[in-house]
Amino acid sequence: MNQQESNQVTESDAMFDVWASVRTELCSPGQFFELEEIEVRGQLVKSWRNAPASLRDLWLQAAGHGDAEYLVYGEERWTYAEAHRDITSIVAWLQSNGIRQNDRVAIAMRNYPEWLLAYWATLAMGATVVGVNAWWVAEELSYGLNDAQPGVIICDEQRLERLEQIRGEIPDMHVVAVRCDRTLPDYAVDWSDLLGSDADLPEVDIDPEDDACIFYTSGTTGHPKGAQLTHRGCANNLMSSVFSNLAQITALTRMAGKEPSPPERTSVLITTPLFHVTANNVVAHTSTLLGNKLVLMYKWDAGDALRLIEREKVSAMSGVPVMAREVISHPDFARTDTSSLSSLGGGGAPLQPDLVKKIDGKSSAPVTGYGMTEVCGLASGIIGPFFLHRPDSVGPVLPVFDVRCVDAEGETLPAGERGEVLLRSAQVIKGYLNRPQDTAKTIVDGWLHTGDVGYLDERGLLYIVDRIKDMVLRGGENIYCAEVEAVLFQHDAVSEAAVFAVPDEMLGEEVGAAIYLESGATFDADAFRQYCSQHLAAYKIPRY
Numbered sequence: 001m002n003q004q005e006s007n008q009v010t011e012s013d014a015m016f017d018v019w020a021s022v023r024t025e026l027c028s029p030g031q032f033f034e035l036e037e038i039e040v041r042g043q044l045v046k047s048w049r050n051a052p053a054s055l056r057d058l059w060l061q062a063a064g065h066g067d068a069e070y071l072v073y074g075e076e077r078w079t080y081a082e083a084h085r086d087i088t089s090i091v092a093w094l095q096s097n098g099i100r101q102n103d104r105v106a107i108a109m110r111n112y113p114e115w116l117l118a119y120w121a122t123l124a125m126g127a128t129v130v131g132v133n134a135w136w137v138a139e140e141l142s143y144g145l146n147d148a149q150p151g152v153i154i155c156d157e158q159r160l161e162r163l164e165q166i167r168g169e170i171p172d173m174h175v176v177a178v179r180c181d182r183t184l185p186d187y188a189v190d191w192s193d194l195l196g197s198d199a200d201l202p203e204v205d206i207d208p209e210d211d212a213c214i215f216y217t218s219g220t221t222g223h224p225k226g227a228q229l230t231h232r233g234c235a236n237n238l239m240s241s242v243f244s245n246l247a248q249i250t251a252l253t254r255m256a257g258k259e260p261s262p263p264e265r266t267s268v269l270i271t272t273p274l275f276h277v278t279a280n281n282v283v284a285h286t287s288t289l290l291g292n293k294l295v296l297m298y299k300w301d302a303g304d305a306l307r308l309i310e311r312e313k314v315s316a317m318s319g320v321p322v323m324a325r326e327v328i329s330h331p332d333f334a335r336t337d338t339s340s341l342s343s344l345g346g347g348g349a350p351l352q353p354d355l356v357k358k359i360d361g362k363s364s365a366p367v368t369g370y371g372m373t374e375v376c377g378l379a380s381g382i383i384g385p386f387f388l389h390r391p392d393s394v395g396p397v398l399p400v401f402d403v404r405c406v407d408a409e410g411e412t413l414p415a416g417e418r419g420e421v422l423l424r425s426a427q428v429i430k431g432y433l434n435r436p437q438d439t440a441k442t443i444v445d446g447w448l449h450t451g452d453v454g455y456l457d458e459r460g461l462l463y464i465v466d467r468i469k470d471m472v473l474r475g476g477e478n479i480y481c482a483e484v485e486a487v488l489f490q491h492d493a494v495s496e497a498a499v500f501a502v503p504d505e506m507l508g509e510e511v512g513a514a515i516y517l518e519s520g521a522t523f524d525a526d527a528f529r530q531y532c533s534q535h536l537a538a539y540k541i542p543r544y
Contacts, residue, residue, distance in 0.1 A: 012389045012390075014255075015251070015255065015385060015386065015389065016386070016389075016459055016461075018251045018254060018255055019247065019248060019251040019386060020396075020459070021251075022247050022250045022251045022254065023247050023396075023399060026243065026246070026247055026250070027399050032050055033048060033050070033239065033243050033399070034048075034049045034050065035047070035048065035049065035399055035400060036048075036049040038426065040209070040232070040426055040446075041209075041430070041446070042446075043424070043445060043446030044446075045402075045424055045425055045426050045428070045446055046399070046400045046401065046402065046424075046425055046426060047232070047236055047400060047425075047426035048235075048236050048239040048240070048243075048400055048426075050239070051232070051235040051236050051238070051239045051426075052235045052238065053206070053208065053231070053235070054123075054206040054208065054210075054212075054231040054235065055123045055212050055231055055234055055235065055285075056123055056124050056125075056126065056204065056206055056231075057235075058235065058238065058285065058288065058289060059084075059087070059120045059123065059124050059288070060124075060201075061289065062080060062288045062289060062291070063080055063081070063083075063084040064080075065080035065291035066079065066080055066081050067079045067080070067081055068080055068265060068291050068293075069293045070082075070083050070288075070293065070294065071083060071113040071116060071117075071293075071294055071296065072293060072294065072295045072296065072312060073112065073113050073295075073296045074298075076113065078113060078117075080291070083116075083117060083120070086117050086121075086195055087117055087120050087121040087124060087201075088121075088124075088197075088199045088200060088201055089194060089195050089196060089197045089198075089199060090117060090118060090121035090194045090195070091121045091124055091125045091199065091201055091202065092197045092199035093193070093194040093197070094121065094122070094125060094127070094152065095125065095202070097151075097152065097174050098151060098174075099125070099127055099151050099152060100127070101125065101126035101127060101204050101206075102126065102127065102128060102210060102211070103127045103128070103150075103151045104127065104128045104129075104130050104148055104149065104150040104151060104214070105118065105122040105127055105128070105129060105130065105150055105151065105152045105153075105154065106129075106130040106132050106144075106145065106148065106150035106152065106153040106154070106155075106173075107119060107122075107129060107130070107131060107132060107153075107154050107155075107275070108132035108134060108141070108153060108154070108155040108156070108159040108163075109134060109154070109155055109156035109159055109178055109179075110134055110156055110158075110273075110298060110299070111270060111273060111274050111279070111296045111297060111298075112156065112178060112179060112296065113296060114154070114156075114178045114179070114191060115274045116274065116284060116294070118154045119213075119274070119280075123212060123213075124201050125201070125202055125204060126204035126205075126206050126210070128210070128211040128212065128213060128214060129212070129213040129214070130144075130148045130150050130213070130214045130226075131213055131214065131215045131216070131274070131275035131276075131280070132144060132145075132153075132155075132159070132216075132275060133216055133224070133273075133275055133537070134158075134159065134273060134275065135537035135538065135539060136162070136537055137162065137533070137534070137535065137536065137537055138162040138163075138165040138166045139166075139534070139535055140224070140536075140537065141159070141162050141163065141166060141170075142166040142169045142170055143223055143224070144216055144224065144226070145170045145171060145173075146169070146170060146171065147226055147433060147434060148214055148226055148433065149171050150171075150173055151173055151174065152173055152174040152175075152176065153173055153174070153175055153176070154176040154178060154191075155175070155176070155177065155178065156177075156178045156179050156180065157177065157178075157179060157180040157181070157182070160175070160177050160180060160184075160185075160188065163175065164185060167187075174189070175187055175188040175189070176188065176189055176190075176191055176193075176194065177189070177190055177191065178191045179191070206231055207231075208230065208231050208232035208235075209230050209231075209232060209430065210230060210231055211228045211229070211230060211430065212229050212230060212231045212233075212234045213229050213234070213280075214226045214227065214228055214229070214433055215227050215229060215275060215276070215277060215280075215373050216275075217372075217373045217374070217478065218471070218478045218479065218480045218483060223483070225432040225433070225435055225438060226432060226433035226434070226435075227373045227374060227429045227431075227432060227433075228429055228430040228431055228432065228433055229277075229281075229373070229376045229429055229430075230376075230429070230430050232426055233375075233376035233426065233427045233428065233429060233430075234281055234285065234376050234377075236376070236400055236425070236426045236427045237277075237281050237282070237285070237375070237376040237377035237378060237427050238281075238285045238286060238289060239400070240377070240378050240379075240398045240400055240427065241281075241282050241285070241286040241377065241378050241381075242286060242289070242290075243398060243399070244369070244378060244380075244381035244395075244398060245381070245383070246260070248381075248382070248383050248384065248386060252384065252385065263290055265290065265291045265292055265293070266290075266292050266293070266315040266316065267292065267293040267295060267312045267313050267314045267315055267316075267340070268283060268287045268292050268293065268294055268295065268314065268315065268316045268317075268318075269295045269297070269305060269308055269309065269312075269314045269316070269317040270283055270284065270294055270295065270296055270297070271297060271300055271305065271317060271318070271319035271323050271346075272300075272318075272319050272320060272323075272346075272348070272476065276348075276373075276476075277371065277372070277373050277376060277377045278318065278319075278346070278347055278348055278371070278377070278476075281376055281377035281378075282318070282347075282369070282371070282377045282378050283318055285377075293312065295308050295312045295314060300319070300323060302323070302326035302327050302330045303330060303332055305317065305323070305327055306327060306330060306332050306333060306336040306338070307332075307336070309336065309338055309340065309341055310336050310337045310338065313340040314340055314341060315340050315341060315342045315343070316341075316342065316343045316344075317341065317343075317344050317346075318343075318344075318345060318346045318347070318367065319346040319348075319476075320346050320347070320348045320349055320475050320476030321345070321346055321348075321349055321350070321351045321352065321355055321368075321476075321508070322349075322475050322476075322506050322507055322508070323346065324344050324345055324346060324351070324355060324359060325355055325358075325506070326506075327344070328344075328358055328359060328362050333362070338362070338363075338364070339363075341363075341364050342364060342365060343364060343365045343366075343367045343383060343384075344359050344362070344364040344365070344366065344367065345359060345366050345367035345368050345383075345387075346367075346368065346476075347368055347369045347370065347371060347476075348473075348475075348476025348477075349473050349475065349476050349508045350368075350464070350508070351366065351368040351391075353391035353392055356368075356387055356388060356391040357388070357391070360384075360388055365383050365384035365387075366383070366384065366387050366388070367381070367382070367383040367384070367387065368381070368382060368387065368394060368395075369381035369382070369394065369395070370394035370395070370462060370464060372450065373429070374428065374429050374442070374448055374450070375401075375423060375425065375427045375428055375429070375448065376427045376428075376429065377427070378398065379397055379398060379401055379403075379423055379425075379427075380394045380395040380396060380397045380398060380401075380462050381394070381395050381398075382394060382395030390461060392463060393457075393461045393462065393463050394462050394463070394464055395461060395462065396459070396460045396461050396462065397423070397460075397462055400425050400426065400427060401423050401424065401425040401427070402423070402424040402425065403421065403422065403423055403424075403456065403462065404421075404422045404447070405417065405418065405419040405420065405421055405422070405454060405455055405456060406419045406420055406422055407419050413455070415455070415456050415457055415458050416455055416456075416457065416458075417455055418453055418454065418455045418465060418466075419453065419454075419455070420449060420450065420451065420452065420453060420468055421450045421452045421453070421454045421462070421464070422447045422448065422449055422450065423447070423448045423450060424446050424447045424448065428443060428446070428448045429443075429448075431443065451467060451468045451469035452464050452466070452467055452468070452469075453465055453466035453467065453468060454466075471501075472499075472500070472501040472509045472510070472511050473501070473508055473509050474504075474507050474508065474509050474510060474511065474539055475506075475507040475508065475539070477539050479511055479539065479540050481498075481499035481500060482499075483536075483540070484499040484511060484513065484532070484536065484540055484541075484542065485497050485498065485499045485513075487531075487532055487535045487536055488513060488515060488528070488532070490535070491523075491528070491531055492518070492521070493517050493518055493521035493522075493523045494515055494516075494517065494518065495516045495517060495518045495519075495521075496515070496516040497513060497514065497515050497516070498513070498514045499511060499512070499513045499542065500512050500513075500514075502543070502544050510543045510544065511540065511541065511542045511543055511544070512542060512543070512544040513528075513542035513544070515528065525542075528542070529541050529542065
């Protein structure tokens with residue numbers, strides 16, 4: 001090791017020492033991020049002592065931001081006060097149509113402002129949100145609605161069209177149409193019917209173990225599983241998200257001989273679907289608490305993102321890594337004012353080391369995190385200089401987590417040895433809706449078996465290196481091979497089929513399929529893709 005390399009190691013050690021010290025200070029007794037150990041579902045787990053009691057409490061606190069801008073979509077804008085007015089009216093409509101505490105309300109649409117308005121209204125009355133994957137085709141939508149049994153579905157025009165195809169297969173429920181320009185079927189009402197009433201939110205006593213939302217995550221058995229995210233889990237994730245940024249910013253400012261300033265309201269661009277925990281729990285929850293402005297997009301487009309960054313003075317953009325790569329490589333980047341953008345990155349897939357350096361070279365702090373639906377969002381995070389020094393790490397797990405890497409026999413491995421990552425925390429989901437066996441296999445004695453292979457270094461930094469689960473990770477979306485294989489095997493021409501990941505420079509992985517035809521059968525790749533499109537969302541269809 002030469003002198004320059006030695007100096008870099010010393011600098012890196014000093015940085016991580018300060019970060020570790022700050023984490024300890026922030027979590028010490030009497031501090032806002034103090035930890036406690038509580039019993040949840042028969043197991044002792046760590047929890048943030050000062051976490052909100054429920055997501056209803058989070059919204060009530062956020063409503064106090066008043067006339068600060070909250071939601072931006074195109075030329076449309078809502079302040080926090082205007083959003084609160086609409087939310088109370090939506091609650092009144094839901095109650096008048098028979099929705100009560102712990103009933104379920106499905107939301108099926110693009111990232112329109114109505115998504116978040118319906119979301120907070122449902123939580124504010126103690127009901128449960130069912131986040132419908134907007135990419136689902138009619139067959140998948142039928143499965144999810146029959147699994148969750150919501151009393152109301154609030155959907156946009158495209159989802160309404162799919163709903164009409166399966167009307168006879170799904171539970172009887174109220175249907176609300178959002179941004180629908182055509183004549184509605186007689187069983188649907190327009191979103192405008194929910195607005196305009198002058199009402200107060202009802203008083204409800206929400207148990208921390210009540211379901212806040214049900215988000216569907218792909219399953220190896222061929223059908224998605226409805227993960228039950230509790231109010232306790234989501235509230236703890238909110239604290240974890242704030243802590244992750246605060247601890248690192250505090251450490252960096254301390255190393256610069258300063259103290260961190262109180263957080264200012266900022267503008268955040270939401271690029272990934274709100275039916276995923278990254279956009280909803282990590283970004284939207286945290287931004288709502290802090291009084292930030294949330295800028296929504298109809299669909300992902302790097303050029304549109306750059307225009308919004310400039311117009312809305314966006315300070316943070318978090319998506320899947322391919323989005324960050326597309327933004328910094330877009331021909332409009334150099335001629336767009338991105339001076340407001342202080343952090344860029346995301347999760348859902350590994351942020352490749354070359355991308356970490358490229359983002360830093362564009363005067364933004366690279367950022368990534370490790371998490372999943374099953375921990376209600378974030379389990380670890382790393383930003384800026386820390387990430388540059390450890391570009392293959394996802395940072396230390398947050399203090400509210402216990403973590404182990406285990407071998408095939410379940411024995412805990414020492415630092416540096418690779419095994420399955422297990423997590424235990426108040427953030428771990430209650431289980432999978434209607435799937436007690438899957439729940440029992442995934443959460444054992446309070447420990448979540450993530451299915452990811454990783455290791456811890458001597459400082460406790462976590463590195464994710466592989467996956468045990470048989471899946472393709474395409475642009476942040478989990479695609480389980482068994483689900484695609486199950487569809488292929490339904491075709492009469494297929495004798496054998498195997499689905500697997502094919503490396504892809506932009507999306508990380510694409511779906512590949514090897515198919516052996518029945519004797520005498522003829523079928524080509526495009527025909528198989530067309531067949532799959534009747535049963536699978538577009539992103540799951542094999543490219544190769």
